[in-house]
Amino acid sequence: MPEIAIEPRPGDSVGPYRITRVIGRGRMGVVFEGVVDGGEPVAIKVVTTELSQDEVFVRRFKREVDAAQKISHPNVVPVLASGEEHGLPYLVQKLIPGGSLAERVANGRLDIGTTVRLLTGPAAGIDALHGSGLVHRDIKPANILLDGDTAYVSDFGLAKDSQASNLTRPGQALGSLDYMAPEQIRGEDVSPATDIYALGCVFIECLTSTPPFGGRPSMRVLFAHLQEPPPDISELRKDISAATAKAVNRALEKEAEDRPASAAGYVQSIARAAGL
Template identity: 40%
Template sequence: MAASLGNGERFGDFEILEEAGRGGMGVVYRARQISLRRFVALKVIAPEVSDQPDFRSRFVRESHLAASIDHPNVVSVHAAGEIDGLSYIAMQWIEGTNLAEAIKEGPLPLDRLVAIGEQMCGALDAAHATGLTHRDIKPGNILLRRLGRRDHAYLTDFGIAKRQEAAGGTELTQAGSVVGTINYMAPEQIQGQAGPSSDLYALGCVLFEAATGKRPFERESEVATMWAQMNAPRPRPSEMRSGISPQFDEVMQRALAIEPADRYADGAEFAEALRRAAAGVPLPPPTERVAPPTERIAPPPPPPTQPTYGDPRPELRTAELPGEPGGGGPSRGLIIGGIVALLLIAGAVAALALGGGGDDKGGGTSTKSSTTTTTTTTTTSSTDSTDDNGNSNGQSVAAARKEIEGLLHSYEDAYSNADLNAMSALLTDDVIRFGVVAGGCGERKGKQAVLAAYDEQFQANGPLDYTLTGLTPQAITVRGAVASSNLGYQIGGGSSGTIDFQFARRNGAWLIQRINASCG
C-alpha cells in the first residue's frame, strides 16, 4: 500500500497540496517545491515497490536517464531521491487534461489527433535515443495542455520504463516480468521482449482509439485480447467510423503490424505518414528493413469471444508476473495462464515451470518460472533486428556498428593514456557527460567543460588501464543518425561501474554526444 501524505504536509523541499492520482507504482501529488517556488507532480513510490532488491540503485540510474530526455513533448524530471525512506520523483506539473479524458468526449477530428500523434512520435524518438523504452504508452499517459486552438501534448510516466537491452543493461522492473497495459501491448511485449518498436505500436493503438473511440483489439477477456494482439487481422478505422480516409487506414495497418520489422522504422517516419494521411497525399513505399527469417506456425482458432466495439471499458492492465502474492486487479493466475497460453499458441515455449495449483486468487505455491526454452521463433524478430534500422544516410547497420565499436575502442585508448587531444576528437561540440567530477558526481555540458572534467580525473589519477566491458557490435543500437550503447567499465584493477553512451553522426562520422557514467 502506498504511503499517504496529507494536504499541507512537508515532504523534504516539497509542500503537499493535494493528491492527483494513484496507481501500482505509488501516489502522485500536486505539490509546491518550496525552494524554487514552482508546482510539481510529486510521485512517491509505494514501499512494496521500492523495497524490492536493488530497486534504489536502479531507480536512480533510470531517473538520470529519464531526466536526460530534453524534449518539449516529454514531461521534465526535476528531482529524484529518497526522503524518510520513501523514494520519490518530482516532475513538471502540467495544467490540463489527458487524452483518455478527451476520448471520452468522442472521437477526435483527424487534424487534432494527427497533431497529437506527431508530437508523441518526436517524444518517443527522444526517449529511444537515450536508450529508454517507455512500455506503457496509453491515452492516460499523454497529457494535453490547450494553447489557443491547439494541444500541446506531453508524454509522462516513465515509471515502468526499461533500458533497451544490451550488455550491462538493467530494467526498472524485475527481469522476466511482463508489464504494460494489455489493450496497447505489442505482440513482442506480451512475450516479454519490449523495444522501441513496441512503443510505436502502442501509439498506433492509441491513435486508432482516438480516431474511432474504440480500442482496436479489445475483447471480452484479457486472454482473448492478448490473443487478438498477436494473431487477429489488423482492423481498419474506417470500418468503425465513417469519414476516415484510406490513407489513415493504411497508416494504422502498418503501425499495428504484428512483426516489428513491418512497422515504421522510427517516430519520424510514423509522423511523416500521419502528416501525409491528414493532407490526403499518397504514402511513400515502406522503408526496406532487413530482418532474419522467422518460422511462423499457424495458430489454433481464437478463443470463443468476438470483438466488442461498444463503449470503452476500463483498461486491462497486466500485473508483474513473478513474485508476490496477488492483490487487487486481474488475478495473477489468470494473467500468468494467459501469457503461457499465448506463448504456447505461438509455438514459442517448450517448457514454462509454474508451480502450485494456480487458483484464481493467485495464491497457493506458484513460483517463478525456472526455465523457458524457445524452440521456434514466432511473431517477433530478434532484439537486434527489431531495434536497429538502416540509417538515413544510407550506411548499413553493420557498418555503423563497426564504426561505433572502433570509436569506443579509441575512447578506451584516450582514457587509458590520459590523452585529452585524442578524447576531444571523439566528442561532439555539444556533448553532455554525467559522472565523476571534483567533489562527487555531476553533469558537464559542452566539449570544453567535459574535457575539463576528464582533465581533473587524469591529473588526480594519471594514466590507468580503462576497459569497456560487454562491448560487442550487438551491444550497439543504431536508429538512423543516432545510436546508443549500455556497457560496463573497469579502471585498472579497482573501480568499475556502468556507462551509457549516445552517439550522433556528424559530417559523415560517428561521435559521442552523451555519456552517463555511474560514480560513487
C-alpha cells in the same frame, strides 16, 4: 511509523515541497501537486509503502529518474528533482495542467486532424527517447499529458535502457495490456518498434474511443495482439479514408521490422494519407 511514510496528504511535506492536493493514484504510487516557497506548482510522484519494500521496483523507479534525466525534449516531461522521504522514494516533475489524453478521449472520440496535432509532439519525444537508447514500454493515453493542444510523454517506470543492466526476467512481459506489442507479450526483447506499436494503438483509441482490441477478456486481448489484424477504421468512421486507415494500421504489424522506422515518420505518414 510516521503517517507520511504511508501516504503524504495535503499539508504534509515531501523534501522541500508542501503537498497541496492529490492529482492521481496508480498501482505504483500517488501523484501529488506540491509547491516550494516562491516556486511554481510541481507534480510529485511518491512510491507506495508496499512497493518501497520491493528492491527490484525501487531500482526500477530510480532508473526511471535516471532515464528521464537523460532526455531533453520539449514534448517529454522533465524530472526536476528526486529523493526519499521516510523511506519512500519520490520524483518531482514539471506539472502539466491539462490532464491526460485518456481523460480527453473519455469525453469522446477525436477527429483525425486533432489526433495528428496532439500526437505529433509526443511522437517526436518518443524518437528522442529511442535516440538516447531508451524504449518506453508503456506508451498509452494515460501517459500522454496535455497542456492545451501541446502533449507530453511521461512516466518512465517501465523504460528499458539498452546500456543498463536488465531488471526484467527472461520471458517476463511488462506493459499495459491494450497497448502491448506481440514481442512484448511473448517476453522477448523490445525495441523502438515496440513503442511504435503502442503509439498505433493510441492512435486507434483516439479515433474510435477504444483500443484496437478493447472490450474483451484479458486473454482474448493478448491473443488478438498476437494473431488478429487491427480494425479497419474506415469501416467504423465515414470520415476516415481507406488510405488513412491503412497508414494508421502500419504501426500494428505483427513483426517489428514491418512497422514504421520512427514515431514521427509514422504520424507524418498518417497526416499525408489524410491530406492534412
